[in-house]
Amino acid sequence: MAEERTHFDLIIIGSGPAGFTAAVYGARGGVSTALFGGVAPGGQLLQTTEIENFPGFPEPVIGADLMERMLKQAARLGAAIFREDIKDADFSQRPFRLTAGSGKVYTATSLIVATGARARWLGLPSEQKFIGRGVSGCATCDGFFFRGKEVCVIGGGDTAAEDALFLTKFASKVYLVHRRDQLRATFRLQEKLRANPKVEIIFDHVPEEITGEAKADGIVIKNVKTGEKRRLETPGVFVAIGHSPATEIFRGKLNLDDAGYVAVNETLGTSVCGVFAAGDVMDTRYKQAIVAAGSGCKAAMEALLYIEGLKQ
Numbered sequence: 306m307a308e309e310r311t312h313f314d315l316i317i318i319g320s321g322p323a324g325f326t327a328a329v330y331g332a333r334g335g336v337s338t339a340l341f342g343g344v345a346p347g348g349q350l351l352q353t354t355e356i357e358n359f360p361g362f363p364e365p366v367i368g369a370d371l372m373e374r375m376l377k378q379a380a381r382l383g384a385a386i387f388r389e390d391i392k393d394a395d396f397s398q399r400p401f402r403l404t405a406g407s408g409k410v411y412t413a414t415s416l417i418v419a420t421g422a423r424a425r426w427l428g429l430p431s432e433q434k435f436i437g438r439g440v441s442g443c444a445t446c447d448g449f450f451f452r453g454k455e456v457c458v459i460g461g462g463d464t465a466a467e468d469a470l471f472l473t474k475f476a477s478k479v480y481l482v483h484r485r486d487q488l489r490a491t492f493r494l495q496e497k498l499r500a501n502p503k504v505e506i507i508f509d510h511v512p513e514e515i516t517g518e519a520k521a522d523g524i525v526i527k528n529v530k531t532g533e534k535r536r537l538e539t540p541g542v543f544v545a546i547g548h549s550p551a552t553e554i555f556r557g558k559l560n561l562d563d564a565g566y567v568a569v570n571e572t573l574g575t576s577v578c579g580v581f582a583a584g585d586v587m588d589t590r591y592k593q594a595i596v597a598a599g600s601g602c603k604a605a606m607e608a609l610l611y612i613e614g615l616k617q
């Protein structure tokens with residue numbers, strides 16, 4: 306549990322695989338390390354059910370269980386885990402000043418931003434009900450569970466196109482439902498979609514409701530031009546309408562790219578010396594737990610070198 310001290314050599318903001326891995330490396334690296342993980346530490350994996358692609362687990366592991374293990378591991382090694390958010394960051398002075406949700410100010414010699422990115426959701430009440438029960442924001446994570454079943458993907462960008470193609474490996478049929486009459490996805494991906502007999506693109510339709518009892522069993526979509534509704538019997542509904550990186554508190558303080566992701570150099574340094582970023586908050590491409598964990602390790606190793614350099 307968190308202690309009374311307010312200065313740490315290394316503070317990590319974020320409690321997904323990147324944050325906890327950074328905490329493990331920081332604590333084992335011999336520097337005082339704290340992680341601010343929000344009221345419910347665990348990040349996006351709390352929303353997934355079974356995870357089968359994280360090495361070391363021969364049997365599927367529940368997302369929340371995996372994150373609990375990571376938290377315990379970081380705490381056992383000596384990282385202070387704070388179950389609160391950081392609401393404000395001040396990089397204009399050193400050590401960096403971080404204001405927690407409680408209003409308490411903490412200082413850090415080095416900081417790792419591992420606040421993640423949230424999959425954007427459609428905003429339907431029925432969608433919330435079935436997240437992890439048929440509704441998913443990650444085809445790579447959950448596609449395997451829909452072997453031999455029909456699924457649909459919502460969205461028209463590269464992610465939706467790639468997800469639809471990926472899902473054809475498992476599903477018997479993949480509907481790609483897009484709100485306009487033209488995909489945003491790159492031409493090459495569009496060609497691949499059209500060439501795949503398992504894919505049916507449904508243009509000009511928006512999701513209205515996800516149906517089901519304990520689990521999703523289909524989706525009602527509406528034609529935006531005619532108002533006509535139809536139901537697809539798809540127990541798998543993959544929402545691929547983009548991600549939002551959690552970088553609000555860093556706007557104007559760290560360089561962000563056009564989509565709001567933290568811009569980093571090769572060694573995961575940000576535009577502020579001593580501030581590093583890891584995981585989905587800087588990853589526009591892979592967005593996988595194991596990749597995030599790897600980048601958390603890298604960021605912590607770089608932060609350790611930075612802290613060590615200041616001591617010399």
Ligand code: NAP
Binds near residue numbers: 460463464
């Ligand atoms: P994106 O390019 O922003 O596409 C989001 C898609 O979702 C758009 O087609 C959009 O429709 C649709 N959409 C947004 N809000 C919606 C809503 N409320 N209801 C229904 N549909 C909605 O996001 P992305 O596909 O995740 O890609 C993000 C970035 O990563 C892009 O720059 C992309 O090129 C890149 N990326 C690259 C690769 C690759 O190189 N292999 C793979 C994946 C992603 P509209 O088209 O009507 O706006």
